Amino acid sequence: MRATASDRGRGLRWTVRLRMTLLYGGLFLVSGVALLGITYLLVATADGPKFVISRQRAPGDLPLPALDREALEAWGRAHAAEDRARRLSELLNRSAVALALMSTVSVALGWVMAGRVLRPVRTMADKARRISERNLHERLAVTGPDDELKDLGDTFDGLLARLDSAFDAQKRFVANASHELRTPLTFQRAMIEVTLGDPDADAATLRELCERLLTAGEEQERLIEALLTLSSSQRGPEHREPTDLAGPAGDVLLASPPDALPVEAVLRPAPVTGDPRLLERLVGNLVDNARRHNRPGGWIRLTTGVRDGRSELRVVNSGPVVNAADIDRLFQPFQRLHPRTAGPPGHGLGLSIVAAIAAAHDADVEADPGPRGGLDVRVRFP
Known part of the structure; x- marks a missing residue:
């Protein structure tokens, strides 16, 4: 069977450690080449030694041959240029060897350092894989x-x-x-x-x-x-549209049965954006919860309006004393203050539905026990 290009590519895994090592080594190599080039240009463009012939001497009284001064200076310049070229070549060769050695060392150090840096990541990956x-x-x-x-x-x-x-x-x-x-x-x-x-x-x-x-x-x-x-x-709501909390609240009051505990309502404009059907269910569950957990001859107050720049729905009712530590539990599914046989009928889902609808509309639910019993629930919309 002939191996394809994709099969051959699977042999080398481009891990983060390998990429970091190659990045470190590549940056060092590029920086070294740039530094070597700058050094070479500075040395190559620097002024070379100057040859100046001030006088001619010979030992004893030997006669000196007549020398062409210009020819001698030309020979000196040629010799200096040849010496400079030789020195530049040696500089380039030695620097290249040093750069190659240091690049190898930098790659090795980069591999070690990348491993040390990524060691916590490997540890986290191993632990997360077991969870x-x-x-x-x-x-x-x-x-x-x-x-x-x-x-x-x-x-x-x-x-x-x-x-x-x-x-x-x-x-x-x-x-x-x-x-x-x-x-x-x-x-x-x-x-x-x-x-x-x-x-x-x-x-x-x-x-x-x-x-x-x-x-x-x-x-x-x-x-x-x-x-x-x-x-x-x-x-969450399937669609959102501008609405007024006073509308769903009024619909809930109109749909109340004649023999139900009456509600004192003060409905002021409270504009929100949301699903009117879910908002009506939210109001209905709060009112129904206030009626279920009330006392004979009790009362319920329902208000809508704007407070501190936020639309607010508030339902306050009389009823049995509620422990402040139990309020958060009331907004969980199937939670009741009293056992099934001792309390009013219900499934313990009313306030959990209120909390879910409020969360879907980015609203905050606040609840406090009444000073003489009952509950004070406020739903504040953005």
Whole structure:
């Protein structure tokens, strides 16, 4: 089989170390050649020695032959030029040999120094190669001077920390979602088995079973719809358009059931850019959460407007006392202040959907417990 050009090219791997070494050696060689050329030009253009014949002497009283002064000076100049050419040639040859030797030494030193500089990179690459979704808790933990390589390692460790947190959140979400979906299914199966095991079950009993199954199915439908809304909110709005928070807030109030806890609303202009459908869902979830977690004879206040140059939606409600340390947990999926059987009905997804929609619109969510109970939630848009 004949090797192709691409196969032959695979034998030499142009690593960063090799490229840095060639760069160091090439820069040294270019600098050396430039310095050698400048030195050669300076020596070549310098004035040579001058021959001056002041007088002619001979030992004793020997007669001196008549010499042509101009011929003698010409011979001197020719001899000086020949000597200069010889010296320049020697300078060029010796400098070339020295440059070749020093270039070789510089390449060797460049190879060693590049290896030392890139050693932390190889260490980070080896550690990163061993990290997977099963050991995201491990870190590169780069040591050494506070330079660019340590900054790269710290940045990668920060990325691993965020990925680890995201994977843990995903695992908890899947486990909680599975539990939320499995519980009504188990309840429905138990009702069916009890009814089928009753030999005296009549039409009224079967009708009651069907009604209870229908109610459980509607509850599952609401849960699935909430999960889909959470997923679509995390992906972000499909389109953005200028809108006013007072519009979605007014639509939510108009759609409220007649027997629901009334809302005191003060709707001022609050221009934002976003998805009106998601913004309406955000307002609806906040109002619904305020109604669910309230007390008999309680109150809800809804306001929109502009504060400190930012559009703001605010929902304040009365209700049970909320611990300030539990507020951040309320905006996580499937989190409740009270156990499922002790608290009001719900799936624990309302405020997590609010947080996802706000994040998709680059908005900040702030929440504080009320002085006498309840919650004060503010969503501030850019």
